[in-house]
Amino acid sequence: MNSIRVFARNMGKWKPLQRVGIIGVPFEKGQKKYGVSVAPAAMRAAGLIEQLEEIGDLDVKDYGDIDIRSCPETVSVDNMAHLPLVSECNRKLSNKVAQVLQDGRVAVTIGGDHSIGVGTVDGHYKVNEDMILIWVDAHADINTNKTSESGSVHGMPVALLVKELADYWPYLPTMDWQVPKFSIKNLGYVGLRSVDSYERLAIKKYEVPAFAMEDIEQHGIHKSIHHILKVLDPGMKKPIHVSFDIDSLDALEAPSTGTPVRGGLTLREAISLMEIIHSTGRLRAVDLVEINPALGNDSDRKRTLEAGLCVLKAALGFSRRGTAPRGVLDLPVQSHHEVDD
Numbered sequence: 001m002n003s004i005r006v007f008a009r010n011m012g013k014w015k016p017l018q019r020v021g022i023i024g025v026p027f028e029k030g031q032k033k034y035g036v037s038v039a040p041a042a043m044r045a046a047g048l049i050e051q052l053e054e055i056g057d058l059d060v061k062d063y064g065d066i067d068i069r070s071c072p073e074t075v076s077v078d079n080m081a082h083l084p085l086v087s088e089c090n091r092k093l094s095n096k097v098a099q100v101l102q103d104g105r106v107a108v109t110i111g112g113d114h115s116i117g118v119g120t121v122d123g124h125y126k127v128n129e130d131m132i133l134i135w136v137d138a139h140a141d142i143n144t145n146k147t148s149e150s151g152s153v154h155g156m157p158v159a160l161l162v163k164e165l166a167d168y169w170p171y172l173p174t175m176d177w178q179v180p181k182f183s184i185k186n187l188g189y190v191g192l193r194s195v196d197s198y199e200r201l202a203i204k205k206y207e208v209p210a211f212a213m214e215d216i217e218q219h220g221i222h223k224s225i226h227h228i229l230k231v232l233d234p235g236m237k238k239p240i241h242v243s244f245d246i247d248s249l250d251a252l253e254a255p256s257t258g259t260p261v262r263g264g265l266t267l268r269e270a271i272s273l274m275e276i277i278h279s280t281g282r283l284r285a286v287d288l289v290e291i292n293p294a295l296g297n298d299s300d301r302k303r304t305l306e307a308g309l310c311v312l313k314a315a316l317g318f319s320r321r322g323t324a325p326r327g328v329l330d331l332p333v334q335s336h337h338e339v340d341d
C-alpha cells in the first residue's frame with residue numbers, strides 16, 4: 001500500500017500531510033510550435049512551488065527537470081515526427097514518475113506537450129496497476145500514425161498507451177521499453193470539442209465515457225465528473241491519474257497554447273473538477289501540459305500561467321473556502337435585504 005498521507009504535527013494537532021513531487025518536462029518535439037518546453041521554468045518563475053507550499057499540510061519536493069538531451073534521430077517512422085526523441089524523453093519520465101510515487105508522493109508533472117502523457121501514465125501504471133485515467137482535453141489524443149492528420153505525437157499518446165489499440169500500430173523502433181498494458185476500459189474524457197473522425201470511432205467502439213463540452217453544458221461539471229468516476233470505478237477505491245491539457249480550458253481563459261479551441265471549460269469548471277477529484281483522496285498523479293508561454297502577448301501568458309496554477313492548486317487541496325473571511329461563503333442563499341440586515 002502506498003502511504004501518500006502521513007501524519008504531521010500541526011499546531012498541536014495531528015493533521016494529514018500530503019506529500020507531493022514536482023517533475024518538469026521541458027519537451028516540445030511532440031508538436032511543431034516553439035515554446036511549450038519553456039513552461040516548467042515559467043511555472044516555477046510564476047511561483048509554482050511557493051504557492052503549493054502555501055496551501056498548508058503539503059510537503060512539496062521539486063525533483064527538477066527531466067534531462068532532455070537530443071539523441072541522434074537515426075530512425076524515422078512514417079507520419080510520426082521525432083519518435084526517437086519522444087521515446088527517450090518518455091522513458092526517463094516514466095522512471096521518474098514511478099520513483100516519485102514509490103517515494104510516497106503525488107506525482108505532479110509539468111509539461112511540455114501532451115506526448116509526455118505516455119511517460120507519466122506508463123510510470124504510474126508500473127506502481128498502481130489498478131489506476132484510472134481522466135484525460136481532460138479539447139482533443140482526444142487517440143490517433144495512430146495511420147489516422148493522424150498532423151503527424152504530431154502529442155495527438156497520439158492515448159493510442160500508444162492502451163493495450164486494445166496495440167495491433168493498430170506498426171513496429172515502433174526505440175519504443176521497446178513501453179509495452180501498452182493500460183486498458184482503455186479505465187479511461188474517461190472531459191472537455192472534448194475537437195475530435196478527429198477515427199478518434200470518434202475508437203471512442204465509440206470501446207465505449208469510453210466521454211464528456212464533451214455539450215455534455216458538460218447539459219449536465220454540469222459536478223454531475224459529469226462524478227458520473228465518470230463512478231463508471232470507471234464503482235467501488236470508488238482506485239488510484240486516479242488526471243492528465244490535464246490547458247487547452248481543455250476555453251481559449252479566452254488560457255490563450256497561450258498551441259492548439260486552442262474556443263467553447264471550452266471555464267476556469268471555475270476546471271477548478272471544480274479538480275476539487276472533486278481531490279476530495280476523493282485518491283489522486284496519485286496529475287499532469288499539466290501544453291502551456292506555451294511563447295504564444296500571445298504578456299497578458300495572455302500571465303493569464304494562462306495563472307490558470308495552470310489555479311488548476312494545480314485545486315487538485316492539491318487549495319480551496320477558497322478556507323481563505324475567505326469566515327462565514328461569507330457559508331451564507332445560505334438569501335435576498336440582498338437579508339444580507340444587509
Ligand SMILES: NC(=[NH2+])NCCC[C@H](N)C(=O)O
Nearest residue numbers: 114139143148150154155259
Ligand atoms: N494535446 C494536443 N494539444 N493535441 C492536439 C491534437 C490535434 C489533432 N487531433 C492531431 O492529432 O494532431
